[in-house]
Amino acid sequence: MADATRAGFAAIIGAPNAGKSTLVNALVGRKVSIVTPKVQTTRFQVRGVMLHGQTQIVLVDTPGVFAPRRRLDRAMVAAAWDGATEADTIVHVVDAAAQLNEQTRTVQDVERVIEGLRTHNAKAILVLNKIDLIKREDLLALSQKLHETGVYSDVFMISAAKGDHIDDLGVELAKAMPESPWLYPEDQIADLSERLLAAEVTREKLYLRVHDELPYALTVETESWKAMKDGSVRIEQVIFVEREGHKPIILGKGGRTVKWVGEAARKELEIELGRRVHLFLFVKVRPNWGEDRARYSAMGLDFDV
Ligand SMILES: Nc1nc2c(ncn2[C@@H]2O[C@H](COP(=O)(O)OP(=O)(O)OP(=O)(O)O)[C@@H](O)[C@H]2O)c(=O)[nH]1
Ligand SMILES: [Mg+2]
Incomplete structure (x- = not known):
């Protein structure tokens, strides 16, 4: 056919x-x-x-x-x-x-x-x-x-x-694709939730800005997502680092680094989401998040391999 x-x-x-x-x-x-x-x-x-x-x-x-x-x-x-x-x-x-x-x-x-x-x-x-x-x-x-x-x-x-x-x-x-009904609706381009994509965008900006090994010791999570009456969205995210000493690196002098990251992420999210975004970033220490089972399922990864 x-x-x-x-x-x-x-x-x-x-x-x-x-x-x-x-x-x-x-x-x-x-x-x-x-x-x-x-x-x-x-x-x-x-x-x-x-x-x-x-x-x-x-x-x-x-x-x-x-x-x-x-x-x-x-x-x-x-x-x-x-x-x-x-x-x-x-x-x-x-x-x-x-x-x-x-x-x-x-x-x-x-x-x-x-x-x-x-x-x-x-x-x-x-x-x-x-x-x-x-x-x-x-x-x-x-x-x-x-x-x-x-x-x-x-x-x-x-x-x-x-x-x-x-x-x-x-x-x-x-x-190479077999005959089959489509797997996703015609207008869908990704299977990432908006919350996860938003966290990823912030992580991208952090990687661009902080150097050396630190990126591998950080993770970003979207904690709250609120659609506002005026059509904009209010997003709160937490940047988790493994040690207290990492915090000042993320913040930068006078909070300059995190401010740059927040601005860059917000601008890109506004394009991706097609609406105004209010982005709030917080930095928290969570020792050993790399050994925390719950973080793995949040990323769709298997803890026990
Ligand atoms: N010059 C050049 N750079 C490229 C090209 N494709 C990708 N890059 C660059 O290579 C770097 C890595 O690209 P990514 O797409 O993140 O690579 P990846 O394979 O997904 O990397 P991981 O997720 O770390 O496994 C980025 O700086 C890209 O801009 C290319 O065709 N030419
Ligand atoms: Mg990649």
Whole structure:
């Protein structure tokens, strides 16, 4: 039947910082997953929905696959493979520039993904990303080398940030989807609740502003969400840090850092939500939130892995 609908899942996996979330946002055409220059930005599965003709493709953005150390790391890796093995197709995003510069961590992470694909007996579409940063001949050699591993069904060379060759990839993903009724309503582009998205936007701004290891020791939660009579929304969020000593870093001199974060997050939320936003941020210490079971279920992660 010519007009049968198709729908399914495409899991986006790859090393931290490869550009997975950037790719998901580019394919969806809207921001559904936060993006920062820091590794391990995405902590849990985020689903973005793209349409291609009669086909609905649910893109599952996953945390980067890497060597797990802390409990949060292990939960993130588990979430990545869960997303991958349940999907109709797997997209492995590789930062081609980092790979060519032989950045040890990236190379090891890519090897880990290849091993994981072998273990799960799965094939993936290889996406070499960030081609805006490298020479074409280097790219072809890299493509050849990775293709020889035998775990890839196809290779695409793209720039997620610039949107180059994204459309071809979209067509390929559509082909991989089975015949099925659509999984989400036509106008839905993400499965993140507004409360969670709002917390993620604040976390993105914090990552952009605070440096070093601190981002991994913080989490943001939306505590209250009130629709106001004038059409605006009043949002209260708490930034949890692990130690008292982290608090002044978040606040900044005279509260400057948290003020910048609040402003930047508010502006973006107003665009995403399409209404005026009053955003209130509080900083609290919660020692060991990384070992707190309740936080994991709030993020959709499994505590016991
Ligand atoms: N030059 C260039 N930079 C890119 C491209 N795609 C993504 N980036 C940048 O790479 C960084 C990481 O992008 P993300 O999309 O957050 O990467 P990720 O794979 O989701 O990272 P994690 O969530 O930490 O696993 C950001 O600074 C992006 O702006 C690209 O095509 N070209
Ligand atoms: Mg990400």
